[in-house]
Amino acid sequence: MIDRSLLTETHLPDRPGESAVPDRVRAIRRRMALAILPPLPSPRLGTITLLTHQQQAAARLLRMLAWHRGALLADDVGLGKTFTALAVAQRYQQVHVLAPAALVPMWQGALLRSQQAHITVHSLHRFSRRTPPPVKLVASPTTGAGPHPLIIVDEAHALRNPSTLRYRHLAAAVAGCHVLLISATPLHNSPRDLHALFALFRGQQADTLRPDVLSSLIVRRDQALTHPRTPRAPAGRREQTTVSGAIRPDVHTHRALVVPQDRRTLDLLLALPAPLPAHDGAVAGALIRLGLLRAWCSSDAALAQVVTRRIQRGSAMRDALHAGRHPTNAELRAWVLGDDGGTEMQLGFPELLVQQTAPDMTANGKPPLVLLDRHLEALRLLRDHHAATAQADAVRAAMLRTVRERHAGVSVVAFSQYSRTVQALYRALSDIAGVGLLTGSSARIASGAVSRTELLEHFAPRAHGRPPPPTHQAVTLLLTTDLIAEGVNLQDAGVIVHLDLPWTYALRTQRTGRVARLGSRFRVVHEYRVQAAAAARRALRAETRVARKAALTARYVGGIQSGWSGSSRVAVSAADVTSQWLNCLDSWMQDAPVAPQEDAPWLAVQTREGTACTALVLTTVADGHTLLALMQHHGRWRVSSRPAALLRVAEMQRQATPLSAPSGVDAHAWGHRICRVVHQWHVRQNARRVSGLSAHAPNPDGPPLAPAQRRAMAWLLRIVSALSTVHRQQYAHAIAAARACIEHAYGTAAERALTTWMQTGPSDPTRQLLAWREFDVLVRGVPTVSTRSRETVAASSHSGGDVLACLLYIGVTGESPP
Incomplete structure (x- = not known):
């Protein structure tokens, strides 16, 4: 509880020009922040200097x-x-x-x-x-x-x-x-x-x-949460180098670059009949059309390659059917090889390599050769029409030239999901100096083939710790697949181009992150998207899929950027709220007096306009301290330790309009009422913990035992209940060890071991109780004796409830505590 001598009423000043937050209030906030924020590790890590957010x-x-x-x-x-x-x-x-x-x-x-x-x-x-x-x-x-x-x-x-x-x-x-x-x-x-x-x-x-x-x-x-006080750069400004690379650059997403496409090609794609599946496959006409659409939205070259491969596969299937065989997917992959020129190579005779005989009729009552020939005929019609009308790749190459000219002197990296797209654009831009090609099978610059490491060092020497290459070897435009979309540093670049729409929001984020990262010399990284025509996008519905996945990411992990989510609103996840609350605590640390007085009161009561009363309370718990948010609602106090509630109460108190203290406000009565509310909250939480609703949870809001652990606990209880009193005392140590094993069996592998342990035969209770020692994953999870003793001591200590600091805001209508 609180000492009565600490119940001191604190009011905001009346005279204009004085600080809106008294020093004693800032001192209380600092005390709360010191108790909640974990101590920071040393900034020195070998030759590395950690940034504050790290x-x-x-x-x-x-x-x-x-x-x-x-x-x-x-x-x-x-x-x-x-x-x-x-x-x-x-x-x-x-x-x-x-x-x-x-x-x-x-x-x-x-x-x-x-x-x-x-x-x-x-x-x-x-x-x-x-x-x-x-x-x-x-x-x-x-x-x-x-x-x-x-x-x-x-x-x-x-x-x-x-x-x-x-x-x-x-x-x-x-x-x-x-x-x-x-x-x-x-x-x-x-x-x-x-x-x-x-x-x-x-x-x-x-x-x-x-x-x-x-x-x-x-x-x-x-970026906004790690540097909340850093002014954002204007979205439309040109590249500007930074003095230090300690701040991640902003990303400015430009309007999409739309490529015109032939409507007849789209109609042929959508009308493509379903193929004959392999012996172990299923009818996947919609998936095949979706794959062709994705390739076409990437480039004409990608579509030509995919169509050629489909024709090769269909021709191999046709030869097998003529021989009376129906190959599986694995047999088709091992039996037929095709190059990009449209030729095919048959590596064996279907009569010898394929075991399954061909059916006389398919599931829809038609001969398999009829279905296959109809599909092949449609593919060849699509191939011939596309070859005669394809002009979109020349438009894509012109767009890249324009982007490069607009950002003269800045390195550009362009990503695609298809290696054929990258190769086609590399050939179209071969007249430009400083263009590099990187796919899963090759890396090239104007002078010829190089290794992947050499190409990346020529493109981003600063990011790889290398001196700038000679002018004739420097790469300023890198055309690459998603091979380097993860884990590669390309901070030397200032422009990123998406040659096709990534299938997931995560891949788009990874692409952009190769350039927009700590160590960049730019304040703004420019992002461009090359889009297919509107009709093709509607048929593909890729943007809808990406937006749906982006919304899930925003809900569970973090905010998303507008322009890719289908909405201009940036969602806030629970993890974002937690980070915002910790940033608020950090700001309290910085805004507090340098040397707060030792006799500063731990209770500050302030008055404000409005009817709701709120309080932030620092209290003890079994394993340390916690902050509680209290809000009065219809005469009752709601208590929560969740970051969202804490942040809401802190924001309400920050926006409070200061008033003089109205007569009749009894700070002592309000303080003791807060103490009673906090004590009742602790009683409920302790009861919840004892009842097993939060078993082995480090904090009262922690998760309970997993379902596998609960089943194992019930199984152990049945075994112990079947023992006599004498045997329970005899096996007391084994029972305690088995219970500790179940309580510390975390993870998928440990839960599988628990299931196997519970299948032990019921002939010998001793063997059942000790059988967990046969599972290495369970033995590793059980803490040492010294660790268990420390946990026992912590659990046996007082369960908390002492109020260490309280910041209370009272509405002007509240003359006495309810």
């Missing part, structure tokens, strides 16, 4: 890892997530980094700069093999390392599909470890992407988490 993110991640054993760093692309993760890693004795093979050299270079020799880098692709890779991620007892190694997973969105071998192998490898996931675009298609990532350390519990609870596992900031 220190803040590292501090939050360390707290999340201690509470939840896992966290997701989802800062916007280009904000330095690698260095933030390394700042977290320096607090651990054993660290493993799992990154895509293309990013392993980048991580190794960052480790050299951070001077952390205890970190090991592994290729994430090694977990895609049939046999798990021999990667030891858990410390042995002789290493002296702590019980929880740290596993950092870069580009974690590659694990969004839990049915893959990569996911299953990695889930088993990280069991019992702290997991730090890194991805600026963790959500690609649906919220299941996020659930799969969080299941690595939360298990099935991740499927039931609300968006506001998910925000407690996500650290996500964009």
Whole structure:
């Protein structure tokens, strides 16, 4: 409770010109911020100097890892997530980094700069093999390392599909470890992407988490949140270099560049009849038309290549049907090779290589050859008409020339999903000096073929730590596929061009993030989109799909940019709200007096216009401190510790109109009423925790046990209930160890082990209670004796409830506390 001597009434000044916020109020806010904000790590990391937002993110991640054993760093692309993760890693004795093979050299270079020799880098692709890779991620007892190694997973969105071998192998490898996931675009298609990532350390519990609870596992900031006081650059201004690369440049999206297209080609695409599927395939006429549309919206060359391949495949199927065989998809891929010129190569005889006989009739009652010939005839008609009318690629090349001339002296990078699009535009722009080509199979400049690394160093020497290349080798226009859309630094460029619309909002974000990132010398990065004609876009409906996925990203992860979402409104996620609230606390730290008085009161009561009464209260909980937002509604107090409520009350108090103190306001009575409300809230939360509604949750709003853990607890209860009193005392240690095992069984691999453990035969209760020790993933999850003792001491300490500071705003109508 609060000392009566601290109940001091504080009113805002009447005289104009005085500060609107008294020093004592700012001192109380500073006390609240100091209690809630985690301490920042050192800004020095080897030869690296961390920026403030990186220190803040590292501090939050360390707290999340201690509470939840896992966290997701989802800062916007280009904000330095690698260095933030390394700042977290320096607090651990054993660290493993799992990154895509293309990013392993980048991580190794960052480790050299951070001077952390205890970190090991592994290729994430090694977990895609049939046999798990021999990667030891858990410390042995002789290493002296702590019980929880740290596993950092870069580009974690590659694990969004839990049915893959990569996911299953990695889930088993990280069991019992702290997991730090890194991805600026963790959500690609649906919220299941996020659930799969969080299941690595939360298990099935991740499927039931609300968006506001998910925000407690996500650290996500964009440019506006990391530099809230930095004035934004005007959208229409020209390129302007920055003095320092500590601020991520703004992105100015220009109006789309629309390419005219032939309407007859679109009609032939939409009228294309369904093909004959392979023996193990299904009828996919709509998907094939969708694929052809996507290629046509990228370039004429891409459509020509896709149509040629479809004709080659159909011709191979026709030869097999004439031989009385019906090949599978795998047999077609292994049997037929085609080059881009339209020729085909048959690698064997269908009578020998294909086992399945051809059917006499298809499901719709027509001979298979009739369906196939009709599809091939339509494809050849489309190919011939398109070859005679295709002119859009020349328009695309002219658009690139115009963009390059408009931004003279600035490097330009152009992305496409299709290698044929990139190759066609490279040939069309071959008369321009400084054009480079990069696809999955080749890298070229005007002088000939080069390696991928050499091409990127010629295009972005500053980003790769290289001196500028000779003038005749410099690349100022890079045409590339999405091969380098992730994990590559191209800050030397100031213009990005989307030659086709990415299929997901995440891919668009990754493309832009190659250029708009920390270290750029530009204040503004210009973004252009090359769009197909309106009729083709309506048929493809790609923009609708991207907008839907962008809205999901905004709801669960963070805000989106207007112009790509289908709406000018920028959505705010729960993770964004949390970051805004922490920024508010940080501003309180900076606005507070440099040397606040020691005898400053901990209760400040202020009057304002309006009828609602609000309060921000700093109170103790079992594991530290928490801030509560109190708001009076129809005579009753609503209490919440969620960031959205805290931010709302803080904003209401900030916008309050100051008034003189009205007579009759009893600060003592109001203070004691607030204390009673806070005490009642703690009583309810403690009851909730004891009843198991928030079992093993670090804070009262934390998630409960996962469904698999609850089932295991019920199974353990049935076993213990069947024992006699003597046997319960005899097996007390085994029962306690089994309960601890279930409580700490986090993650998908651990839940699978729990299910196997519960299938142990009921013949011997002792064997059932101790069988969990046969599962390595369960043994790794159980904390050491010293850790359990610390948790027991923390749980047995007082459950909190003391009010340490309170900032109360009273409406002018409230003369006495309700």
